[in-house]
Amino acid sequence: MLFNSLDFAVFLPIVFVLYWFVTAKNLKYQNLLLVVASYVFYGWWDWRFLSLIAFSSILDYGIGLRLLHEENERKRKAFLWLSICVNIGFLGFFKYYNFFVESFIDAFSLFGTQVSANTLHIILPVGISFYTFQTLSYSIDVYRRKLEPTKDVISFLAFVSFFPQLVAGPIERATNLLPQFYKKRQFHYSQAVDGCKQILWGLFKKIVIADNCAEYANMIFNNSDNYSGSTLVMGALFFTFQIYGDFSGYSDIAIGTSRLFGFNLKQNFAFPYFSRDMAEFWRRWHISLSTWFRDYLYIPLGGSHGGTWMKVRNTFIIFLVSGFWHGANWTFIVWGLLNALYFLPLLLAKSNRNNLDVVAENANIPSVKEFFQMLLTFSLSVFAWIFFRAENVSHAWNYIVNIFKDSLFKLPEVRPTNVIILIVVFMFIEWLGRTQQYAIELLLIKQNKVLRWSFYMVLIAIIFIYTSEEQQEFIYFQF
Incomplete structure (x- = not known):
């Protein structure tokens, strides 16, 4: 269901x-x-x-x-x-x-x-x-x-x-x-309301963001030989937002639904695309799986207490097993290997725990340094997601090779304005709520009730507008 x-x-x-x-x-x-x-x-x-x-x-x-x-x-x-x-x-x-x-x-x-x-x-x-x-x-x-x-x-x-x-x-x-x-x-009205808000935001992520991005990501990935390099970049970006909207949207709906029944589940996503390095990304992406591997595999293997070789070995084991957990395909193993390579310089430089706070926590915008750190981390994630989405390693390799053609600097052939606007609005709201459990937890809470409820009604209307007759399964059902 x-x-x-x-x-x-x-x-x-x-x-x-x-x-x-x-x-x-x-x-x-x-x-x-x-x-x-x-x-x-x-x-x-x-x-x-x-x-x-x-x-x-x-x-x-x-x-x-x-x-x-x-x-x-x-x-x-x-x-x-x-x-x-x-x-x-x-x-x-x-x-x-x-x-x-x-x-x-x-x-x-x-x-x-x-x-x-x-x-x-x-x-x-x-x-x-x-x-x-x-x-x-x-x-x-x-x-x-x-x-x-x-x-x-x-x-x-x-x-x-x-x-x-x-x-x-x-x-x-x-x-x-x-x-x-x-x-x-005990039934608590405030807890139920909070749960409904999180369900609403999860449905928005899934139906409006993920499903719309999926349409264009699938079209581009399934016909990657026929598109320009710039369009292939757009395909990778669409998948990047698809998988985040889809999976974090599921988590939001699950956590919100649990609150309707008086249960509190752990936060599973903490705005990972605002991370300043890959170590921070993995503290914010699929938190329940990352911490599971940390507690039941990484630490029993020796964790970070041994020498440099042991730390490197354990890091690669964790990421490779994490990739394999996602599916029976070499693409997931390569994806895990890539993330291990991303993590390695931070581990060797002992800077993997530098960014434990929220980016620009007491500011409206990030510093120039934070902006470029987020841009680099996001770009590395987008590149790795190509392997995650590709049918096989050969498909991923050809996709990447085709990106770096002369056509990389041409206008993309696929650039749906409405979806791009939705992504920009979505990320803006996520940025405003990045210190909360989910983006709209406290959004407009201090404003008058009419404005707040108008915002909820607009979200509901957009969800209904983009709801298709054929429901799209969640990506992680296959895992």
Whole structure:
């Protein structure tokens, strides 16, 4: 079920009414309702994969209980590895089986040996990369004794399947989200209003920005040999705003929807395109995944405490694994490698934590230095996104080569004025709200109510104008 669909527009009010007006007096019934609603939400896409998420949930719930009562360290490690192997095994089979088979065949063909192996027609379960990491964080934290394992199976099932963030994050930690299922929730009007505003802004990002940019990004990338270098640059820019509007828009809708039910999820995007270096970019882009890799892979590998070689090694591992997490394609691995190379000079110069504050925090405009830092960081991101979007490495390479033709300095053949204006307005609003959790959180809050509500009505009108009959899926559903 898509957030930008009529189905969800009917589904959400029904669950909201049942949640606050029918089950509000009983916490267990509320949690059970969320489990049922979440399974309906997920099963709407393909009910066959409900068994997969149910099995993963029950397995990690049971392992958590065993870890609670087990003191023998060898057995505790065995239970942890059981959780890791089963969850990663499911993820690896559904997401990477064909990739490894095809790469195996290609590797042998390079040496003139033909190997035959069968690939499978596998449907990738939506959200498997997200809920797999969510359940793994629970098992690992219980093993580390950072979290008391739950004995409430309904709360745990609700934690794993919580529908607002089930299929595309944020990837919530059990230490943050699970305890919220234990406490009785109270309806707060201000929290609900804030949630609605964030949903509105998320829908604007998705429907108005991302979907419009997608139309032109797809047209240019799919016919890249036929366009000038300047047009290919426009294609890369359109994809850059498409993926940001699409993914951060999903996160905004997920976080806002959660607030309607009394839950607080972690911020997943913090205005990454205003970053002054690539280290800052990765502290602001897909925060829940970046911090997951930091806590469960980077730090266990030694983090930044070893020598220079260890720091470099761990950095490359993190970025390569992050690229591979995104999909079974060499383009994602190259994308991860590029970002590791971007990060490396900052690491070696020990300047990767120079920009921890908000850019131009107490000013309306950035300094000249900050402006050029943001421009360079943004340009590096745009270049890397070419690999992320391309069909394969060869396509990405040809795309980049074609950019640097003589036609780079000609006017682009594709330059939709309305979309460009929308992007400029969008980024201006994002700039105004860059110190907040989301751009319009406090926008016009000190102005009179008429002006504020007029702004909301304009946003709603624009969303309706650009809503198409055929809903566009979110990009990260494929991951």
